[in-house]
Structure formats: C-alpha cells, structure tokens
Amino acid sequence: MTGNKAKNKLGKQTLLFSNRPIVASGGAIVGVKEGQGPLSKWFDMVLEEDTFGEKTWEKSESKMLKEAVKMAITRGSKKESDIEAILTGDLLNQLMSSAFMARDMQIPFIGLYGACSTMAESLLVGSVLIDGGYVNNIIAGASSHYCTAERQFRMPLEHGNQRPPSAQWTATAAGAILLEGNDGLRIGEEKPLIIDHNNGNPVTEKTVCVTHGTLGKIIDTGLKDVNQMGAAMAPAFVDTVLNHLEDTGRQLSDYDMVLSGDLGDVGKKIAIDLLADAGVPMKDLINIYDDCGVMIYEKEQDTHAGGSGCGCSASVFTGYVYKRMKKGELKRILLISTGALLSTISPGQGESIPGIAHAVCMETC
Known part of the structure; x- marks a missing residue:
C-alpha cells in the first residue's frame, strides 16, 4: 500500500510553498579581505579588522553573526521580541558561533549544521515553518571566519602552511535574513519603504518570496x-x-x-x-x-x-x-x-x- 502524496510536494525532493513566505530584510557583514573584493559596496558592513574588537576569533565570528541578525530585525521594522525563532549555523564544533549568539539574544533557537550549505538549509527549514503557519517571524542565517575554520579543520595560522592551488579561502562573513508570513501580499507586489539604506532616498521595493x-x-x-x-x-x-x-x-x-x-x-x-x-x-x-x-x-x-x-x-x-x-x-x-x-x-x-x-x-x- 502506498501513502497519499503530500499536497505541497513536487516530484521526489521539491517542496512547494503555497503561502510564499516573504524575505523581508537582511544583514550582511564581511571581513577585511572580503571588503576588498568585487562585491564590497553591496555588503552592509565591512570590518576594519577581523577580530571585531574581540579577544578570540570564535568570539569575533559570533559577534558578526549577532550583528547581522540584529541588522535584519531592525531593517524589517521588528523588535527582538517579535522574532519567534532563530535558525542559524556555522562550521565550528557544537555550532559555537550560533549557540553563543543565541544565548545572548534569548530568542528560541534551532541550530543547523549543513557545513557550507547551511544558508540554504536555514532558509528552507524556516520557510517550512512559516508556510505551515507555525510561526510568523523567523531569522535564517549562517556565518564563518577564516581564522576559526583554518585552525579547526586544517592548521593553526601560526604554522604558515602552504595551500595548494585547488584550496579555497574560508570567507570571514555572516548573513541573516528575516522571513515573514505572507499577510496577503501577492508575489511581486511592491512594498513601500521609507529610505534606501545606500543613499537615503525614498524608494519602493519589490516583494521577494520563497x-x-x-x-x-x-x-x-x-x-x-x-x-x-x-x-x-x-x-x-x-x-x-x-x-x-x-x-x-x-x-x-x-x-x-x-x-x-x-x-x-x-x-x-x-x-x-x-x-x-x-x-x-x-x-x-x-x-x-x-x-x-x-x-x-x-x-x-x-x-x-x-x-x-x-x-x-x-x-x-x-x-x-x-x-x-x-x-x-x-x-x-x-x-x-x-x-x-x-x-x-x-x-x-x-x-x-x-x-x-x-x-x-x-x-x-
């Protein structure tokens, strides 16, 4: 006997979000090297130095993630008390950056580990919660830091070990997205905002849905x-x-x-x-x-x-x-x-x- 097919399932692996959760706002913070790259002007904050004023690299990464989360909440015209769950992850043992960020914020927390797939994973799981009507406001995000990942997965930075041409550079960066329940806005409907964060001018922005x-x-x-x-x-x-x-x-x-x-x-x-x-x-x-x-x-x-x-x-x-x-x-x-x-x-x-x-x-x- 075969079970009934889920009404919001397409094919073998794809979920259809019929209520279309809204991607309401976001915050992106990057380190010095990332701020020297081609996308520099698009990031919301570029650190002046990668310690971010902290005594350890792990605390630096956790602070980056927390500030990105706060940025998404503020830009979405929400208060921290409005957020019903935070879904984030990182590369460190026991999700250290995310766990200590959530400890400080005192918001219900679900830690996710998908290695570098964590951002899409958090958006996907968050959209399921909102589409199902369980929550109205959640944060999805992820973080990494070159100095934390290098000494955990490879060698301490002090070793100065040589990297082969195929090796990649762990980005010092954090991103957070505020997902909202769709309160009747149609997909693509324009949503008026007070200011553009880049130039201060009044703008009308498109609504983005999952x-x-x-x-x-x-x-x-x-x-x-x-x-x-x-x-x-x-x-x-x-x-x-x-x-x-x-x-x-x-x-x-x-x-x-x-x-x-x-x-x-x-x-x-x-x-x-x-x-x-x-x-x-x-x-x-x-x-x-x-x-x-x-x-x-x-x-x-x-x-x-x-x-x-x-x-x-x-x-x-x-x-x-x-x-x-x-x-x-x-x-x-x-x-x-x-x-x-x-x-x-x-x-x-x-x-x-x-x-x-x-x-x-x-x-x-």
Whole structure:
C-alpha cells in the first residue's frame, strides 16, 4: 500500500510553498579581505579588522553573526521580541558561533549544521515553518571566519602552511535574513519603504518570496583530499539542480540567476561539465549560472580557488543577490548552497568527503 502524496510536494525532493513566505530584510557583514573584493559596496558592513574588537576569533565570528541578525530585525521594522525563532549555523564544533549568539539574544533557537550549505538549509527549514503557519517571524542565517575554520579543520595560522592551488579561502562573513508570513501580499507586489539604506532616498521595493525548496541528498564520489572541496561538492550540486528542474518541470533558462554556494573555480568548472553532459545548454550555464565562492574575491587576492565557508553564500545572497531582487533587477533566482560534510577527525580515519546541496527558489513579480 502506498501513502497519499503530500499536497505541497513536487516530484521526489521539491517542496512547494503555497503561502510564499516573504524575505523581508537582511544583514550582511564581511571581513577585511572580503571588503576588498568585487562585491564590497553591496555588503552592509565591512570590518576594519577581523577580530571585531574581540579577544578570540570564535568570539569575533559570533559577534558578526549577532550583528547581522540584529541588522535584519531592525531593517524589517521588528523588535527582538517579535522574532519567534532563530535558525542559524556555522562550521565550528557544537555550532559555537550560533549557540553563543543565541544565548545572548534569548530568542528560541534551532541550530543547523549543513557545513557550507547551511544558508540554504536555514532558509528552507524556516520557510517550512512559516508556510505551515507555525510561526510568523523567523531569522535564517549562517556565518564563518577564516581564522576559526583554518585552525579547526586544517592548521593553526601560526604554522604558515602552504595551500595548494585547488584550496579555497574560508570567507570571514555572516548573513541573516528575516522571513515573514505572507499577510496577503501577492508575489511581486511592491512594498513601500521609507529610505534606501545606500543613499537615503525614498524608494519602493519589490516583494521577494520563497516559492520552492529542494532537499538535497548526500553524494559521495570517494574523494578524500581536503584541499579539493569544490570537486567533492560539485556532484551534489549537479544532482540537486537536475532533481529541482525535473520536479518543477523547469529549465535553467527559467531563472535569471542560479548560484552554487561555494564550489570555487575548480568545482564550478566541474559542475558546468557535468550539467552540460546531462543536457543543460551551455549558453544557459554561461549566462545564468555562477558561484558565490568565485564572485566574492578578485583573482588578484590570492585566494587560490576562491571562497568557501557558511558565510560565503550567506553574505553574497543577502548582500548582493537579494538587494538586486528588491530593485527588480532579478525576478527569479535559485540559491543552491553546497556543503562538504567532513568532520575534524574523519579525514584522519581515512573517510571520504560527503557532499550535500540544498536549493531555495525566490521570486518577485
């Protein structure tokens, strides 16, 4: 006997959000190196120094995330008491950055770990809670810090160990999004705001809604090199893209932008090859697809294969993509944050690197 199909399920892995949760506001904070990159003007805050005035790198990352959360709440014209849950994650053991941020804010907290896929994961889970009518206001976010991740997953910075060309640079960044229940606004309906945060002028912005989410599954090709994260995650990204397109009946050309979380230069090239082999037109891949890890740094910044970390896709989406959607420059995007689910001890035990990728579709009129 087979069970009844869920009414809001498309195909095997995609969820349809019929109530279309609203992406109401956001905050993106980045470190010094990220502030020197091509997206600098889009971020809400660039740190003057990566300690952020704290005594440890871990406290610095937690403070970044807390400030990004507060920024999203304030810009959404909410008070902290209005927020019914915070859904965030990071790369540290026991979600240290997120847990201590939530401890200080005293808001109900759900810690999520999807490695660098955490931003899409938090948006997806948050949209389920809002679409189901369980909450009206939640925060979804993620953070990372170069100095915390390096000493946990690789070597202490003091060692000055050399990185191969395929290695990526963990972004010092945090992004937070306020998700609201849809109170009758139609998708794409314009929402008047008092000021533009960049120039102080009165503006009318587009309403951005979450319409679909595709749950990823772990894809493990047996790769064990921790300096090849992009290659390890690319197959999972491709699997999620293909399943999303099949479930929704769409093509890549139905989107203005499709973003992978942080495959970097190496992983992006692999993803393009695999998607082209699967029949996705190369012109669409060239014109529509990009990667947050490639976008966040200039090649001259010596990050080798590009950016990585939970904060990479969190800050690029919140700072750059979301703001372009509110302006009406992008009408439909697919964010697919990618994660390598290794631990600090699994490589030493001879384990391979499992990859995961979750997708969230957001639209305006």
